[in-house]
Amino acid sequence: MFDDGGSNVRKYNTVNRRVFILKIAKGIIFTGIVARLFSLQITENKKYLTLSDKNRLREWRLPPIRGEFEDFFGNVVAGNTKVYQLHVVPEQVEDFKYLMVRLKNILSLTDKQFSKIVKKKSQQKNWETLIISENLTWDQFSKVNFYLHELSGVKPVLSVARSYPFKENYTHVLGYVARASENDLINNEEIKNKHVPGLRVGKSGLEKTFENNLIGTNSVKRYEVNAFGKRINQVDFQEGAKGDKIKLTVDTEIQKLCNELLADKAGSISVMDIFTGEIIAMHSSPSFDPNLFMYGISHKDWDSIRENPLKPLINKTISGLYSPGSIIKPIVALSALENDVISTKFKVNCSGKTELYGQTYHCWKKEGHGVVNLRDALKQSCDTFFYEMSRRLGVDRLNVTARRFGLGNTVFKNLYSEEKRGLVPSTKWKKDALGKGWVLGETLITGIGQGYIQTTPLQLCLMTAQLANGGFKIFPRITFDKNQEPIEKIKYKMSQSLVVDNDNSSSLIRSAEDLFNKGEKEYTKLFRNQENIKFVLEAMYASTNEIRGTSYRSRIDDPKYRFAGKTGTAQVKKITKIQRELDLDTSQIPYEERDHAWFVAFGPYKDPRYSLSVFVEHGGSGSSAAAPLAKKLMKKIIDRHEEREKIRKNRLMEI
Amino acid sequence: MFEQSSYSDQYTFFQKLRSFDFILIFCILCLGVISNLSMYSTDGGQFLYHSKSHFIRFVTFFSMMIILSFINLRFWHSTAYLFYTITLAFLIWASIYGITASGSQRWINLYFINLQPSELMKIAIIVCFARYFHREQMTNINSFKNIIVSIAILILPILLVISQPDLGTSILIAMSGIIVMWLAGFNIKYFVYSGLVLVVSLPFVISILKPYQKLRVLSFFNPDRDPLGAGYQIIQSKIAVGSGGLTGKGYLKGTQSYLEFLPEKHTDFIFTLFSEEHGFVGSLILLILYAVLIFRILNIGSKSRSYFGKLFCYGFGSAIFVYVAVNMSMVLGLLPIVGSPLPIMSYGGSSMLATMIGLSIVMSTKIHSKQIIH
Structure with missing residues (x-):
């Protein structure tokens, strides 16, 4: 009985002593966790805040509107015309195949154009806008609008594109614009900064020389996106400025x-x-x-x-x-x-x-x-x-x-x-x-x-x-x-x-x-x-x-x-x-x-x-x-x- | 001595109610409220599936805990082996008839609840050890028989859980088991030796790990190795916590979780969400709540006159500490990602059930602290 008691005392002492050691260890470990929290949330807060914003915010840049050329008398010799475009967001379409067949009939697309669009669709994300046509004729545009209620997910869009109203008269003076190439991006910082897919830049003549004046600034839409890149809501919109107007001395x-x-x-x-x-x-x-x-x-x-x-x-x-x-x-x-x-x-x-x-x-x-x-x-x-x-x-x-x-x-x-x-x-x-x-x-x-x-x-x-x-x-x-x-x-x-x-x-x-x-x-x-x-x-x-x-x-x-x-x-x-x-x-x-x-x-x-x-x-x-x-x-x-x-x-x- | 033993054998209901540990209950309720609010946030600020079922579970199991607290500690002492055996049986059942989800066979269907017996085993192993060492003489503790039996008690469930496969839970079971064994008085040298054996056999252990587990270990050492793959969770979790700052982004405004950059935000990464929304201050408050809870449990243990209650409280308190420390270290990028829920906070019925059972035994120990179990 006595032995028992003594043994019990030793047993109790052992466990109490060891728990005390454990308590100290716990204190140290908790302190370590607090220190880690401090370093992440206080010391490195800025870094992670930036990373978090980088995660959640995406900018969508819209193509800038190019400045115009005028002749001496104020006639526009290189301007922007309205073009009718057709955009589709595949995500919002119930049956993409059916829609494409409908569109093919309405716009009377050739098989080649058709397969080109289908190929383009497979290369991009479901919620990214798919451009069916960059330049619809008025006929096609009104036809699409007529059937619009049956075509969910289809968006007829009014956009602008470069136009030269005097056609061949100014070709060598002004040069021309076309889609920016790899070289354009490498050679011109300004183009690189303002580039969006499909952006047209000056390829020769004054269009090229005055590129940086003409290009204008992008409108920027900033969206909050989720982990899968899907847009959740628009955070803000910055309206871009049109490029400078350049007046020529030419009659x-x-x-x-x-x-x-x-x-x-x-x-x-x-x-x-x-x-x-x-x-x-x-x-x-x-x-x-x-x-x-x-x-x-x-x-x-x-x-x-x-x-x-x-x-x-x-x-x-x-x-x-x-x-x-x-x-x-x-x-x-x-x-x-x-x-x-x-x-x-x-x-x-x-x-x-x-x-x-x-x-x-x-x-x-x-x-x-x-x-x-x-x-x-x-x-x-x-x-x-x-x-x-x-x-x-x-x-x-x-x-x-x-x-x-x-x-x-x-x-x-x-x-x-x-x-x-x-x-x-x-x-x-x-x-x-x-x-x-x-x-x-x-x-x-x-x-x-x-x-x-x-x-x-x-x-x-x-x-x-x-x-x-x-x-x-x-x-x-x-x-x-x-x-x-x-x-x-x-x-x-x-x-x-x-x-x-x-x-x-x-x-x-x-x-x-x-x-x-x-x-x-x-x-x-x-x-x-x-x-x-x-x-x-x-x-x-x-x-x-x-x-x-x-x-x-x-x-x-x-x-x-x-x-x-x-x-x-x-x-x-x-x-x-x-x-x-x-x-x-x-x-x-x-x-x-x-x-x-x-x-x-x-x-x-x-x-x-x-x-x-x-x-x-x-x-x-x-x-x-x-x-x-x-x-x-x-x-x-x-x-x-x-x-x-x-x-x-x-x-x-x-x- | 006789007086002492005859004293306090029976308590009235009100006596028991009066000797409840209200600090402990306060901590549990605070954590419960925080966990429910966080769950509401993971559902995007709506009372949806996760928040609803978490709320129901918390209310149910908390009530259950209060009721179970009235049960005499003797009951737990006498049913300890039964509890362990039934849980072990459940584990075997799970390994044969278990429900498979995300590549792991962890759950058994009890018709009213899908139970994860490995979570219950976390408690059962402590109860079982407490009972086993309760009667053992100090001089005999380090005997060959005791060592073999303890190791057997420990290794059986671990093997079963590893084979599910569930590395995280088996590590947690092992750690709480080992802590209890050490508290009971096992010679420190055994732990050192087995530690050495483990280090030597580590390459072998790694070679039998599942590929996804290997990847997790590797990506822990270098999260940027594969930022969109295995390291993704660590990186996103660190971004979420780090961007919280001093006071956080505000309740329901954690962009990392709201925009679904955080993986498993209602289970293992619930602390990340909380920390993003409430910042350093909030995280510190949560840590203090856990610290108070743990030290209160240890305190109850130290006041208990029965060795069973004492050892259980010490073991359980330490286990809670291990769960919290492992989970937090994991989401803060200090440990590799292994599945380990944060007690009370994380979504998961079995984990909640196990924690509440453990807490009810602690409460029972407090109420019956003057009682001696022979």
Whole structure:
């Protein structure tokens, strides 16, 4: 009994002692749990709160609405149109197969379209919107609405898409939009940030250049979703802003005329304000309808564009490089005068050809022009005279003048990625690029715009503009600048620069590199003696308005429209002796070997305001293929002048 | 001595009622109210299936507990082996005729209730050990016979539960059993030795684990290994608790549970839901309630004059602690995910029934604390 009691006491003691140890252990463990709770809920609360929000909130971004392009007169040239779309949320559909068969009948879908939609459905979640059609016709749309009560889960939706109301007229100016590609996302951060499936972005032209201004901002719907991604409720909605509206300096009426003039031809026309540098028209032919790219271009259409021998995909105005031919002559003449190589009284006897180191150089006129002075040589475009003059001038001095007037460099600054610089050769260039010494014969053919020299049609338009405005630097622009100075002020600035720079006669000696690197200021003079410019302009007037002038047949006698110009006929292939003797008509030569036809002009002659360049690829001679187009064009440009000025005045009053 | 034994043999109804432990009852009621409110939240703020049946169960089993508390502790002492045997029989029945759900054969159909005998075994094993060691002399405790018999009592149900398969419950049974064995006075060295044996045989044990159990162990060590698979539960649970902050997201506003990111939110992860909605403060209050409950049970044990009652209270209190600690550590990412409900809080009839039976024995111990059982 006693033992028992003692044993019991020990037993009780043991269990009490051990429970005490256990109590301490429990206390420690509970403390550990509290510490863990503290670290999760207090210390790391922010981290887990973010994770929890990331779990529960999903953003649905809607495509931003793209900004519009307007022409000078406020017409929308690239806008957004309403499109009728058909969306289906498969989750809300009782019998998807039945619905699809119904829709197939109502919309008369082809089997191919049908299977495409079914495939798309299988790739996405049940509650995600399935786009049956992105662009329903009004017929289809109204038909669906008629049957809507029988089609649960079907949602006819009104959306917007890019549209180009003037179709092929603005294709090369604006470029076009299409679905953003992988590359677009990589190259443009802005697109990446705003991307939603099916977003259209600029693929070329201004649409691409101004992508970041045009794109706008997404509307954002924020939803609370459950663990399975199903939307529970909308938490908030942020309305996005439409992209910026971009106003162009282009006149649609003139742009349309350019398109008509170049119908069925390959070529380019550009028109420029010689004081403001505003591009009034800029067209490359043939063109194509960019609306075709909206919902995926069909193979047939794409092939017909791509395989067209007239190359509609190339913007010839700025990325087509061609020999300028005789269009270069005013610059050669100016360069010779400015450098005092010859005087205006200098005469050459043209016998139809000249020889140098055993090589014969022909004038375009076989029988020769006889004794000609500089004015006659420009007017009649005598090659022999220019051979002799450029021999005396040398290619390097010509290079400086030509580049000063805008050749050999892009006309726009980073506006078109596809714009080409062209080439004005020099002895240094040949040494660096080809590793060979310059040959004097090459100077002769450079003097008539053949050989290495290559220009874009727009460069020649700029060159003409800078001659026509009295020889002052302008910077062409295609986007409207509402701070544009009035013409009077520009003219005043030009006369001012005349005064200031007159003391510094070394302006001509400055190297061309200086010019481009330091960026010449607007309206600075590009000449040494303005009399030389005036002489050249007067010779161009003679070329168009005096008998025996190369473009005499395309003149306008009405002083209101009277203009001055210069023709150019650029050889594409060296003419062989046999061909020279045959003297074939243009139509008898294969298309690829026909001459390029050029014409540049400015007008009205009395008070010049506009310059233009017309280029017809393989069109034949400048006087017969290009100059007649310029005649019609100049009339239209001057007719539109009043209206254009009215707009400009109104705009000034607005400010 | 005789006086003491003849004293307090019979109590009147009111005497018993007066000696109820009201702190304990208060804790149970608090936990009950909290658990019902949480269940209401898991149903998305509606009185639906889970909240309804949890409420009914709580009310029924709580009333049952009060009534059972009046039963003399002697009854439990005398029926301890029977209780254990019947539960063991149920386990065998479950392994043969049991109802299978989510890959595990745990339930038996008793026509009025689907019972999970492994939950009852959690209590039965403690009652059985309390009875077994009640009469044992201290000097004999470490005898060979005692060791073998205790191990047999423990290992039989564990094997049955593991084969269901239900790793979580078998671990909990094992832990509460081992704690009671140690409290009874088994030499500490046996536990050290068997612990060593376990460590050595661990690779073998892991190799016989079911693939999903292996995955759980692996994903515990690195939850990001498979964030949408096995580690998903741990990650989502930690996010829920962590995002609760100091005062929580507010009642019925736990987004993790409301939007169904939380798995098994009414059973094992009920604490996560509670912690998300009520934050650190709420969790601390809940922990304190459990701590008071446990220490109250241990306190009742220490005041009991019968070794049976004492050992049961110590064992049961420790078991409750183990359940709470394992469950919380699990949802807080401190332990691998094994199925272990939070007592009273979690949805589950058998668990509730077992807990209430245990609590009624504790209450009976309190009422009959002066009684000596021979």
